[in-house]
Amino acid sequence: MSNLKKETEIQFSELISEVKNCKKCPRMCDSERVLGPASGSLNAKVLFIGEAPGRLGADESQIPFHGDKSGHNFEALLEQVQLSRYELFVTNAVLCNPRDEKGNNATPTTTEIKNCANFLKKQIELVDPQIVVTLGGTALKACSLVEEHNLELKAQVRTSNKWLNRILIPAYHPGQRAMIHRSFPNQLSDYQYISEQAKRNGKNKVKSISSISSKGTKELVEEITSRNSDLSYFALHKLFFMVEAKAIDELGSRLTDSYIIRQKDGPYCVDLHPKKLNFLGLQLSTYTRNHNLYIRRNSTKSLFSENNFNAPQIALIDSVMKKYGHLADADLKRVAYCTSAMRSMLRKEKELGLNLFNAPLLNP
Structure with a gap:
């Protein structure tokens, strides 16, 4: 810096x-x-x-x-x-x-x-x-x-x-x-x-x-929820972030243009606010279990074409979901904090002596 x-x-x-x-x-x-x-x-x-x-x-x-x-x-x-x-x-x-x-x-x-x-x-x-x-x-x-x-x-x-x-x-x-x-x-x-x-x-x-990515938020959410049709709201954000972080590391660019920030419990995607999920057109519904918000995909049928992402991108999404899609929320938080993006944020906080909650992550 x-x-x-x-x-x-x-x-x-x-x-x-x-x-x-x-x-x-x-x-x-x-x-x-x-x-x-x-x-x-x-x-x-x-x-x-x-x-x-x-x-x-x-x-x-x-x-x-x-x-x-x-x-x-x-x-x-x-x-x-x-x-x-x-x-x-x-x-x-x-x-x-x-x-x-x-x-x-x-x-x-x-x-x-x-x-x-x-x-x-x-x-x-x-x-x-x-x-x-x-x-x-x-x-x-x-x-x-x-x-x-x-x-x-x-x-x-x-x-x-x-x-x-x-x-x-x-x-x-x-x-x-x-x-x-x-x-x-x-x-x-x-x-x-x-x-x-x-x-x-x-x-x-x-x-x-368009210079950041040619794909959008709803396409990635469609891919995630087609692999796990019932997951916590917390998990949706962390898995979305993990895909994006891995895409930067392995493919050199993100898959979406979504604005992601760091909050106390880890990465948060502003485009996945609960009130905005219905506008994605993915037949998603929300419910509460043990005081936590959950997301359910009411249809497993793909609402988009099969070519939302190319083969390497699909393989990357598959690998993230297979490795992390079954984890409990606490474990997902730990994994997210171990990414290079979050480690870099923590080092910056320590270097400057600042609290960087809500700071942008994965800047294009």
């Missing part, structure tokens, strides 16, 4: 600690501070800014824009325009979840936005993106506190504007309420514009997911 990269990592860690210790907003003192390795790349050329962590999303998952409907929409928009979260940085105008007296998500107050503005400025300075994308009016307002502008969401949506020595692109929030004002197809056009601008600007261009 270069000295510059190491210094950036340390500065980011210090900023995370500063955010964790912030008590400026009384109604958010007990909320999680959603800023950390899951926010994305510190070398990102595109930085997305939302409103605030959602009660059912980032406030629980610690992953910005993940776990609730807004997060699913955001991830779907990124996927369809071929932007990878490995190449982005995602944050919010307010880093804690604001709630009303009934415990529901609430809009941050002007004071709360001002309280977090300095944290937003530090993130932008640290990442130094070429493009900043604001998702919704609150994020656009927060940026004006960092560097004054007179942009309005409705008037300047999907436009490139000079701001803070970079480009600022206003876009609508991906939440369901915002979809009333700007539909998913219109937002998809906005994200396509963002993707085009990202690929056009700068020497280090954002990669499209």
